[in-house]
Structure formats: C-alpha cells, structure tokens
Amino acid sequence: MKSSILNNGLISPKSFLFLIISLLPVILLNSFNYSGWENYLEVASILFLFCCIFFFFQFIFLNEQKSILALLILLFPTLFFEFFNVLILNQYLSHDNIKSVYYTNWNETIGFFKDYVKYAVIPLFLLLTLLLILFLRINKTPNKPKRKVTLGLISLVFGVISFSIPLIKNLNSYIGLSDKNILAYTLREDFFKKPPLNFYFRLNELRSYLNNYGKYLKLRETFQFKPVIQVNEQPDIIVLVIGEAMRYKNWTVNGYERLTSPNLLDQNNLISFHKHFSNANQTSNSIPTLLTRASPKNFEKAFQEKSIISLFKEAGYQTYWISNQFIFFLENEDEPDSLIANLEIPEITDLATLEPFEAILNADDENKIFIVINLIGNHGIPPLPYKNHFKPNTSAKKIIDYSESKEELINDYDNKILFQDYILGKLIKELEKKEKNALLMFTSDHGIRLFDDEDSSIFGYGSDRPNLNELHIPLFIWYSENFKKNNIEKLHNLKKNQNKGSDNLTIFFTLSALSGIGFDNFLDHKNLASNNYVELDSFPVFFKKRYEYFQIP
Incomplete structure (x- = not known):
C-alpha cells in the first residue's frame, strides 16, 4: 500500500x-477504553476513519x-483537550467537560494547567513534530490528471471500512435488538463521539445547549418557590429514590409471576x-421532567426554575443527593446542601448508597431531611448471589450472542430487579429504625423492552419511536407508622388514585403535598394525594425533538 501510493x-x-x-495520538487516545x-x-x-479524512483533504485541496x-487544525484540539481528559479522567471529552471549560474563569484555567502541566508533554511533542513536518521541504507530488478521482475513491474505501467495523459490532450487540436507528447510532456513538471528531461534536452540543x-440559567439563579x-x-424524613431502566411489569408487587420483589x-405500608x-x-x-415542573410541552421550565431539591431547601429541609451515576442534566450538582457522588468507583453497585444513607440518618437528628438517591440500576451488575438467582443468565459469558440469548437476558434483568428490591428493603429498614415520621418514594427514569409479545425481537430502550414498555414505570410510596397517624386522608386519596393514569409531573406535586408544602x-389536580386528582388518559412523550401524546391503556 505504501509503495503503491508513493x-x-x-x-x-x-x-x-x-x-x-x-x-x-489517535492510537494512544483510543487504546484505553476496552480490552x-x-x-x-x-x-x-478510528485509524481507517483518520485515513479517510486524510485522503479526503488531499482530494479536496x-x-x-x-x-x-x-x-x-482538525487534530490540534484533539491533541490537547482529549489527551488531558484521557490521561486525567480516563474518558473521552464529554459535553460536561466542554461546558466546564466554557464557564470557568481565567484564574481557574491557569491553576488547572499548573497542576497538570506534565500531561502536556506528549501532545506538545507530537504537535511540534507535526509542525516540523509541515515546513519540511520535500519534492511536491505531481498533479496527475486522474489523481483527484483516485484520492476520492481511496477516501471512500477507507470510510466504508471504518464505518462497517462498528456497524457490524453494533448489529451483533444488544443495540441491534433495540429498535434504534442503527446507522444514526453508529455514526453518533462510534464516530462523532470519538477522536478526532469528538471535540467538534461536543462544541456543537454546547452551541445547541x-x-x-x-x-x-440566569433566571434560575434568582428563582424562588416561596x-x-x-x-x-x-x-x-423524605426520600426520593430514582431507579435506572426499571419497568413496571417485572416486579412481583405489580403482579409479575416471578418472586423479584420479596422485600x-x-x-x-x-x-x-x-x-x-x-x-x-x-x-x-x-430526569428534568421528574425533578422539576417541566414537561415535554414546556421543557424550558426545567432550566428556568429550580428543582424539587430547592423547594425542600426553602421549606427548611436539609437536602442531600446520593448519586451512583451521572444524571445532572440540569446543571444542578450544587443544588443540594450535600452531594455524595459515587462516580469514580470501579464496577460500582447500588450497595454504595447504603452506607452514606445510614450515615446521614444517624448524623442529622436535629433537621428535617430530604434525600435524593439515584441508583445505577439496570446499568450495573448485581453482586452475588443476586446476579445468579434466576438462571440461565449471561454472568459467566465473555461474549454474548444477543439474538440467541433472550431467556438469559430476561433472567439478567429480573436479577437486577431482585437486587433493586433488596436495596429498597434496606433503605426502608433504616427508616424504620429511626421511628420517625418518614416517607420514601421510588420511581424510575424510564422502562425497557424485553422481547415483549408485540415486539418479540426487541430488547433495550431509547428507541426512535418510544414504546409503552419503555415508558411504563413503577411508582412506589412507602410510609412509616408515624406518617400514617398524621396523614390518614392523604393516604386514603393515594390508595383511591393508585389505579389512575399519571406521569412524571405528578411526582413534584404529590411529593410536596405529602410533605405539607404548598x-x-x-x-x-396533579397531586395523587388529593381528592381533586384528575386521571390522565394520555400523556406527552418526547419524540424526535418534539412531543406526542400517548394513550394510557
């Protein structure tokens, strides 16, 4: 290839x-993430992609x-921003990294580079080497008549090979079963979100944001619920627990035939x-529609107003957030009085939430407490014995043939529900120990499709056309005996409304009403604890950057 091209x-x-x-640098930047x-x-x-771009520029100019x-020019920001991110954070440049750079001040930037200047050695060396080559005087390439067409064809071949590799990989993974647009997904996740294009993709995300x-955001800074x-x-004590990809159907407490939620x-109660x-x-x-008064119809309200955390702060509660994964889509990491972020623990499980939860309950006896816990849920792997409870499963497999593993994947999911039930049971036991007026609410960000009857070949969530199995999620409310004594009418209304349609917006109004906050x-009429609650027969759902109404069966 070398001799032929030259x-x-x-x-x-x-x-x-x-x-x-x-x-x-392309090899170095893409060698940390997998094994x-x-x-x-x-x-x-990525190497084929880079060669495609190289020959494309030759073809154009x-x-x-x-x-x-x-x-x-294409490579320069990749050399610096991506290198710093990979070497320091062990990840590719993200939307939040770019936002952090955008919002930081000059003094913070100088302080950062002073602390991490040693990481600039490799990108500086490579940059200087490339600049040296740029100014070398070597005989120019003759401008042969057919050269342009040949360069274009070579670029196209490299591009097709580059795109085919992750496309085949995705088709043979769970993505191939998820009803997502596989071509768009591959382009976005395997090209635009990887060096050398990632920096420009993230810049475009920042521009759009x-x-x-x-x-x-300026409006939100001064916003008050009063x-x-x-x-x-x-x-x-009020606890809001947010699960990850937990769907309604697979909980025994909701009528599932398997014992997935014994606790x-x-x-x-x-x-x-x-x-x-x-x-x-x-x-x-x-998440923004779950924590704020926003809905798909007025999504900007999620950024105009503060979240339910600030409502409870204004109401006199000490607020905490225990986070097992990054869901700070509202740029509100600073909103709670205290954030416990378990984001850098390798192979984290939701057991990591139990110790800080217990510590908060034991350390803060004087204040009223509001705690948000977001679990890793379906994104994590349960510890033993939970990951092997339902068999056969994929826990011992290194390579999974997703199209031939339906039973194993369903068992995997039920094992995750079983472990989530264990976590909820532990949280409730800790609340019971305190013998206080306490309430716990659990729901999920979204559901998942599990080879259901109407789409028996589909597994996953986030499809281009949302499905009710991706949207039907659990909503549990547990209350202590002391809460029960003081809120008989509210509990009566909750039970009366438990078979009525509801969506994320009811979380905000129901939780505040149960806490005596107006x-x-x-x-x-959005408060499930009210006699005035109006049942939903349809609800708005994000669909292709717009929204559509889905009927509740």
Whole structure:
C-alpha cells in the first residue's frame, strides 16, 4: 500500500510521513477504553476513519500544504483537550467537560494547567513534530490528471471500512435488538463521539445547549418557590429514590409471576401505582421532567426554575443527593446542601448508597431531611448471589450472542430487579429504625423492552419511536407508622388514585403535598394525594425533538 501510493504519485513522502506521525495520538487516545478484541476493532475503525479524512483533504485541496494544514487544525484540539481528559479522567471529552471549560474563569484555567502541566508533554511533542513536518521541504507530488478521482475513491474505501467495523459490532450487540436507528447510532456513538471528531461534536452540543437553554440559567439563579408550609404536616424524613431502566411489569408487587420483589411484598405500608408513565424513554429527557415542573410541552421550565431539591431547601429541609451515576442534566450538582457522588468507583453497585444513607440518618437528628438517591440500576451488575438467582443468565459469558440469548437476558434483568428490591428493603429498614415520621418514594427514569409479545425481537430502550414498555414505570410510596397517624386522608386519596393514569409531573406535586408544602400555582389536580386528582388518559412523550401524546391503556 505504501509503495503503491508513493510510487504512483498520489501523495508525497512528506504527506505520508505526516499521516504516520498523526496516527500515533489517535492510537494512544483510543487504546484505553476496552480490552481484548474490542480494543483492536475500536482502534482499527478510528485509524481507517483518520485515513479517510486524510485522503479526503488531499482530494479536496489537491495541495500538499493546504491538506496537511487542514488535518493539523482538525487534530490540534484533539491533541490537547482529549489527551488531558484521557490521561486525567480516563474518558473521552464529554459535553460536561466542554461546558466546564466554557464557564470557568481565567484564574481557574491557569491553576488547572499548573497542576497538570506534565500531561502536556506528549501532545506538545507530537504537535511540534507535526509542525516540523509541515515546513519540511520535500519534492511536491505531481498533479496527475486522474489523481483527484483516485484520492476520492481511496477516501471512500477507507470510510466504508471504518464505518462497517462498528456497524457490524453494533448489529451483533444488544443495540441491534433495540429498535434504534442503527446507522444514526453508529455514526453518533462510534464516530462523532470519538477522536478526532469528538471535540467538534461536543462544541456543537454546547452551541445547541446555549441556544436552547443558556438564556434561562440566569433566571434560575434568582428563582424562588416561596413555599407555604403546614408545619404540623411535615415529615421528618423524605426520600426520593430514582431507579435506572426499571419497568413496571417485572416486579412481583405489580403482579409479575416471578418472586423479584420479596422485600416490598412484605411491606404493609406500601402503595404501588399501576398506571404511572415516564415522559421519555431516555434518561437525559426524563430526569428534568421528574425533578422539576417541566414537561415535554414546556421543557424550558426545567432550566428556568429550580428543582424539587430547592423547594425542600426553602421549606427548611436539609437536602442531600446520593448519586451512583451521572444524571445532572440540569446543571444542578450544587443544588443540594450535600452531594455524595459515587462516580469514580470501579464496577460500582447500588450497595454504595447504603452506607452514606445510614450515615446521614444517624448524623442529622436535629433537621428535617430530604434525600435524593439515584441508583445505577439496570446499568450495573448485581453482586452475588443476586446476579445468579434466576438462571440461565449471561454472568459467566465473555461474549454474548444477543439474538440467541433472550431467556438469559430476561433472567439478567429480573436479577437486577431482585437486587433493586433488596436495596429498597434496606433503605426502608433504616427508616424504620429511626421511628420517625418518614416517607420514601421510588420511581424510575424510564422502562425497557424485553422481547415483549408485540415486539418479540426487541430488547433495550431509547428507541426512535418510544414504546409503552419503555415508558411504563413503577411508582412506589412507602410510609412509616408515624406518617400514617398524621396523614390518614392523604393516604386514603393515594390508595383511591393508585389505579389512575399519571406521569412524571405528578411526582413534584404529590411529593410536596405529602410533605405539607404548598406554593403559588400549585396544581392540586396533579397531586395523587388529593381528592381533586384528575386521571390522565394520555400523556406527552418526547419524540424526535418534539412531543406526542400517548394513550394510557
């Protein structure tokens, strides 16, 4: 390949040398994320992509200096931003990394580089080497008549090979069963979100974010709920637990034939709502509508107003957030009084939430407490014995043939539900020990499709066309004996409304009402604890950057 390209005068030795050197950072940046054969496929795909871009620039400019300079401009931010991110955080540049850089001040930037200047050695060395090659004087490539067509074809071939590698990989993974647009998914996740294109993709995300929501953030800084508090109705402890991809159907407490929720079945003071739905089939859209008064119809409100955490702060509660995965889509990591983020624990399980939860309950006896816990749920692997309870499963498999593993994948999921039930049981036991006026609410960001009858070949969530199995989620409310004594009418209404349709917006109004908190424009017809609750027969769902109404069966 080398001798053919050089001997035929397609590119000069100088361009070829530049290509070889510039591939080094691409290899380094893409060698940390996987192990085994996946690592080699990942690197090979990106190398072919880079060669595609290289020959594309040669095809466009037919000028050695211009094409090399264009490649250097493309590579420059990758050399620095991606290198820092990979070496320090062990991850590719993310949307939040770019936002952090955008919002930081000059002094913070200088302080950062002083602390991490040693990491600049490799990218600086590579940059200087590439600049040296750029200014080398080597004989130019002759401008042969058919050269442009040949360069275009070579670029196309490299592009097709580069795209085919992750496409085949995705088709043979759970993504191939998820009803997502596999071509768009591959392009976004395996090209735009990887070096050398990732930096520009993240810049575009930042531009879109600032255009859509940046103008609202100033409003949110000064926003206040100005709650009206009924002191004698305020519980001592309120806990909101958010699961990950937990669907309604697979809990025994909701009628599932398997024993997946033995701990919740043993709870007398538990109410399950049978027609509760998420407004989105992916986390980034569902969490803002779960924590705020926003809905798909007025999503900007999630950024204009503060979340339910601030409502409880204004009402006199000490607020905590225990996080097992990154769901801070509202840029609100600073909103709680205390954030316990278990984001850097390798192979984390939801057991990591129990110790800080117990510590909060034991350390803060004087204040009223509001705690948000977001679990890793379906994204995590349960510890033994939970991951092997339902068999056969995929826990011992290194390579999974998703199209032939339906039974194992369903068993995997039920094992995760069983473990989630254990976590909820432990949280409830800790609350019972305190013998206080306490309340716990559990729901999920979205559900999942599990080879259901109407789509028996589909597994996963986040599909381009949302499905009710991705949207039908559990909503459980547990209450202590002391809460029961003080809230007989509210509990009566909750039980009366448990078979009525509801969506994420009811979380905000129901939880605040159960805590004796009111505010201007309180929508009592969205409050499940009210006699005035109005049942939903349909609900808005995010659909292709818009929303559509889905009927509740």
